Amino acid sequence: MGHQFRALFKGAPPDRLLTDPNFGGVRHIQVPSWSAEEFDQLLCRAPALADYLAQAPTRLRDLAMVPFNTRLLSELITGGAVGGLGQVSSQADLLRLYWEHRVDGHGLPARVSLSRVVQLMVKARALRAPVIQAAGNDPAMIDILCREGVLVIVDGNRWVQFRHHLLFDYAAARLALDPSDIVSGAYRFRKAEALGLMLSPALGFVLREIWETEIDHARFWIALDRLINDEDGDPIIRSTAGRLGAEFPAAAEDCLWLCDLAISGDATAPKTLSHVSGALVVRLEDEKNVPLEPWVFLAARMAKKPGPVAETLRFLLHNLIERIKDGPLIPMLGEAARALLAHGLAQQNVEFIVRSAIGFVVDTYVTDIAASRLLLAKLFTRERLNRFGHEEVPTICYKIAAIGAADPEFVTDIYRVVFEYEVTEDRQTQLGKSRILNLTSNARQDYNGARWSLGEYLPQFLENQPRAAVKAVVAALDGYLRRVHPVSEGALDVQLDVSGRTIRLREDHSYIWAHDPDDQYDSDAESLTRTNSPQSHIGMARLSANARLLSVRIWVTASLIPVPQRAITIHSMKT
Known part of the structure; x- marks a missing residue:
């Protein structure tokens, strides 16, 4: 319907000072x-x-x-x-x-007269009616209502209309639409009747009346459920219902009745919840001061049983987490995010929900570090990596900084697993779901993106958490060596005592495969130890090229020695 109006009233607005910028190509006055x-x-x-x-x-x-x-x-x-x-x-x-x-001051005759006027207008799909027909058996009442400023007679006394279209909307709500019929479904706005444009404002007044009759707003949500899920209903009415469902809630518990219905197994309530959430996002984009508390409470309640509403919960969390960065509502969002991820991990094939939920859990990681870590750790089991590693690991590594700020030890574990595990298949994958620009990649390249993210984060990690960061580099190199350059039998293996600590050195032939530590094209663990990279300030800048990888692996032990900025140089062990 919106496209039809744009076509019917195409053109430049007559006065640019009285223009809505969203309708620059539509002739209108705001x-x-x-x-x-x-x-x-x-x-x-x-x-x-x-x-x-x-x-x-x-x-x-x-x-x-x-x-x-x-x-x-x-x-x-x-x-x-x-x-x-x-x-x-x-x-x-x-x-x-x-x-x-x-109106009410003139009693029932005034209401009867206005009811007749409204019925004539609705039947004609016009905001005016023939004055003779409108007068009926009580023409004096039309004159009275005109003197009261409710009606006006126009066009040579042939037509009668309301003084303002909002008065028609309110009159239609009071006289043509019965709240009980809307709730029960006895009154339907059929698509074929095309009354949506005319009566949707009146419906807004009726739904507001229904909303205010109960604390839990049960009748309102029942009415909304019927309107939205009427497949033969007027699209404008269905859209209006969803929009009002997003506008009326202001208190924490306002949406919970609908949520309980949706997660209980009701057939249509999840769809209603989806429509209302979609309308909420439009409202969030258009308005600044939208109360968010009812929607956070809604997400928290959905998290109790996310199965029937998982997609809607994902959609809602995406829009709430990006807008709420602190305050008492954050823990509730964190709990909902973890519930969504736990649900996704328990399913066989819900990769998109899992990838989204990973981001939500990382964004709210600090709300419960232990629970978040326990849940995200499940992504790094061998079975999970084999099935979804190329999709899920890059997702968590892309936001690794948020985890590093709260749980650096977990980041160390992530470095080890990411550089130890290898995706070898070149199965084609999709970069997005665009039908216009259909970009593809492959599983191996996608997984390598996770290593790239970890490499990009390393300078910041070293700056903020140097001990954990060095451990991460060592763990990454150890994992890389086990995967690519396993230690051969008979390799030199010695132990040194440094300030009362035992350090073990093992020959790894890095003078061969790491002969150029400043290679700008390294994309694996070697890139973590470049001397010309920002992380070289930890003391590796002057290390022998052939021994750098080996020396880095003992740095984690040496760095525990309480001597500021101590650097250990281990020269290459060529035999």
Whole structure:
């Protein structure tokens, strides 16, 4: 439907100052709120409004900044209907008070007359109706409602319409849509009837009314579930339902009823939850001050049984973790991230969920270091590496800095495994899922990306955690040697005593396979010991080229000697 409107109203907006930048190619006018200067000028000319707002709550003044609300509020104040203004917190509250003052005061005849007007408009798919038909058996009531400012007669007294389209929306909500019928599904917005564009604002008022009737909002979520999952329903209505499901929640428990239904095995609730989460992301992109607490609590509750809602939980965590960096909600996100990863690891084939969850667990690693480490360690079992190593190991290594800051010893283990394990298959893999630019790689290249990430992180690791970093280099080299250059039988094996510590030296023939330690094209463990790399400040810059790898492997022991910046040079053991 949005594409149709863009086509129907294609063109440049008539006034660039009254334009929504998102619709630069659509002819439209955006009526903005009053500026502070404009509003002050208005109050100077409306002293009754100014006097009331001077002592009114801030939320009421904020509502008055919208021109339509300004007029409603001014008319209520000048008409003496100020008794309920103290409870007004939304435009819907303001319209309700206006309705009570201008319509309900005339009793049932006024409601019957307006109901007839609304029905004629809905039937004609137009926001006006023939005045003779609208008058029915009570033409005097049309005149009364016109004097009250609810209706206006236009075009040579032939047509009647509401003074503002928002008044039509509210009237349709009060007179044409019954909340009980929406909840039960008795009233359906069928696609063929094409009433979505006309009645979706009215539906918003009805759903707000339903939302406010219960603490757990059960009837609201039931109504939303029916609307969203009606495959024959109007697409605008279904979209509106999802959007309102993302707009109304503000308290921590607001979404939990729907979540409990979704994880209990209900057939349609998971889809409803998915639609609402998608609408939330759109809202997060458009608005700055969206309350995040209900969505974090929702994610935490979904984590209790992630199976039926795993994809939605993944989607929700992705958008919440990137926006919440500290505070009391972070531990809840960490728990949900670990639950999602644990669920993924228990399945046979959910690689995409696992890869996403790995990132989430790393991002929230500090919320529970021991639990996060225990879970991520499962990625490095031989069985897991054989199946998914080329996909999962690069994912964790890409964010290795976050782990290194919190758990450097675990990073040392990661260096050892990554450089010891080898992926040899050249099976083709996909770089993304684009249908336009279909890029491919292979499993071996993907896995080598993990080693590259570890090499890039090493200077920072050495700077911040030098002891653990040196251990990591030693562990990586040991793993590399076992994989590529295993020690041959009869190799020289000696022990030295250095300051009361025993150091073992074993011949590894590195003078052959590491003859050029400054090779810029090394991509394996040799690259970790280049003398012209930033990590050379640990004391390896002057080591003999043929012995560097060997000396690095004893550095971890020598570095424990409490002598600042001590460097040990072991010359090559050529025989």
